[in-house]
Amino acid sequence: MKKFLLLAITGLFSTCIAKSAVQSDSLLKVLKSEIARKKIYDHQKDEQIATLRQKLNTQQSIGLEARYFATLGLFEAYKDYRFDSTFHYARQLVHISGMLHDNRRLAENRLRLGTTLISSGMFKETFDCLREIDARLLDRQLKKSYYVLYSWAWSDLSKYNADRFYAPEDLEKKFRYLDSAIALTEKGSFEQLILQAQQKPNVGPHPSGYYMKLMNRKLSEHEEAMVVTGLSRYRTGDEKVRLLAIAAINDVRTSTYRAQALLDLGNTLFEQGKVDEAYFFLQQTMEQANKFGARMQRYQVARMLPVVAAKRDMLAKQERQRFLIFIACVIVITVITGLICFIIFVQLKKVRAGERVIRESNRLLAQKNKQLWEEGRIKEEYIGFFFSELSRHIIKLDKLRNNVQRKVKSGSIDEALRQLDNVDIHAERRQLFHTFDRIFLKLFPDFVEAVNAMLSNEDQLRPKQPGTLSTQLRIFALMRLGVNNNEMIAAILEFTVNTVYTYRFRLRSKALVPADDFEQRIMGIQLAGD
Template structure:
């Protein structure tokens, strides 16, 4: 009976989320929508935190035990939300536990500090906090937290340290501490299943991970943070089993749960961006890697920002190339519509002349009908061509389809009303230069978000009188943009010329002119450009 009730609760949760049978595309669309609503979830979190912080006004009137409880609530509110605040209240927990002279609470507080330190990639500080914990004074729940935190620390070190010798050592320590944590768990409890799944994942037992998590979800009703962690483990297991669709599905579900829980210390969004980038879904990869960067900056996760900084330039450059290619396709289609409009005008003139000859003779009428049939056939073919163009571009570029439909509608209206001069006016109204400028502005914003010190560092390679300063209306000018593309890894002058809309000779001329004024030797200049650090590395 209990198992049936828990299964019903699980199915109810999935049904209310509206995602139980949805495909990956639908799930990704839901995630994009939820990212747009993240402030709603953040506001709920902030309201809950504000209720707790109001109690700090009378903190001195509370007993030490009551203060410890309040600081503990604030710590848990912040621990995956804002690193600095979580660190602050973990310190308050430690101070209060020492005032209480309670070794159980001292150990508890040290474990909580260790959690946020490892979440920020501070390995040494984590071990320093945990080594003073006297395990014999810990209750079972804190002892489980202590051992699983040590297991996580060594697991993270194993990923971070590429040395084969130390990896094996860390792997063994991870396994030993996870076994110790499992011994303290009640069989059938949430943590028993969760830690068993993590242990199996670390040991490469991926089918057992899936079985364990599925059984966990059947037996327990999970919170959003718990769902996020378990979905992420499922995604990792399916990744190792080379099942990409299920990997993406569960990583999306993990990201959804993180958004709804306002969890900022998370790897799911970053992992999803990497998966979609490898799959070729650049647009969504770009959305999710920027969201991952926003979360890392919000929380203050230094190690996570470094990870994101390693792939963000690649995704940004791929998106820039994709947008440029789409722009060229759209311009080609516009040119095709122009030719089509000219043909329609010609056919209309022919029809008009034939109609004037209808009164001349029956023979002329018969001939005119034949001509009209031929013209109608050509118009049908022209309409079919239009339908093929519209269908093709609708499937490849939703961003431009509304513009194209509006353009076509205006053309048809002008033809029907015989306002042929207006057709030329509409065609001349297409402004490729504006589209290119908008592309450059978006590129400049993205690039300077990633490399905020690029211009100042770039100009440090020149004498003051030779430094390159963009106009007030610009973020970057052509010279800076060329070397920005080089910094993103686009070294081929032909590719740079195509992206910026210049000839190959013009690109060479710009590069040579800039290098000739630099105090850096020409053969070392691009190496210096590649050495400019991203914002994540500058702050770490």
């Protein structure tokens, strides 16, 4: 009887495992199918955003209140879709709140701005944003959001540090703020349960219990993705793959690019030895991170992809070796016939096709590495440039201060004033632009020629002096460095936003290439030595 019971339990367990494996494989196929349809979902999202943007444009002149709610709608539409647009509308909400003199909305929108910043891995900026908020002035709802954001920021910082010294302290702060947030949530609410699931280990029931309670509720696709992603951390094997696949499917269908499920799925499949599947989903994660602008996720994927690619390459080589050994054995054992030659030819053709796929994948990786190298070199040059400029100005100000002090102490006030009048701000700015031009043209010596190649002879931009840039060229130089925001460009060059927009529009309209491709080709101009 005992033996029969043991066999029955073993059979039931094996059946459950097999069923879970079939479900996970089926869901992975569904996920790949949904990824292939991603452009359709994104198009639907873009149409929704276009409608909201049109609403904002029509309400610009109605009043600040209508403009506020139209901007809020765009923020909500963008917040899981594009970082740069989310950041722009979050700043707009802060600005409008200030114009309305509404302190509650101002605090609420600073929290929105902080949430946007941390979603892209901008830790310092997030903490700076939080420090601007006086928690004593917040009501219960905003204080809860305030604590949640602090907890999120410390949690992500601990993952980024990932060391023995800073990470434990960061985690302790995360749990402290999390407990404060939980105390302000409504009992039994979705928000309370999902926060309780993230509590410090050994505090309260097991975290998976909270997620299971949430699974029994009616959830939206986005909420379901959050819950199953959290629950997957407490599952293993095919069950973990199944949960992460569900989360990733929901993320794709809702055009949610600020999500963790695809990254966790790729890592889990790699741990299970499913290297090809892991490589595919990690590539999709990198595309997702690049499209949203998530620095933290991009950093995590950039660490994993080379490891998975190397493993994939090694397995491919092992597969080729096994194949060659098999062919050698066949040749030794059997008579070389036309049939065997045909089989060998077909198999070798498959191997070469696999090599081409690997070469293409390596080429894509090389492009990503090249992009990271470009960004690093640009940052290196311009960090040195700004430190040099700051040092020069500090020395100059110090000399001016000493001279003026001596004149004042000696009673020569008029001479001191004349010396101050000799400070030529316009000359300093010209010098700053000249240095900017020199360093930029050092990085991109062919920039002027590349831009002019897209313009007709009469519209080409000619700098007044060799080694410098004209005003229009300087605007597009800043864009090539990654500064795409018109407001930021205007602040750097001391223009109005309308002036910057006009310059960009005029040059695009004069270009020989399609207007939509003009700025993309500007971004494709290569660094020196590429």
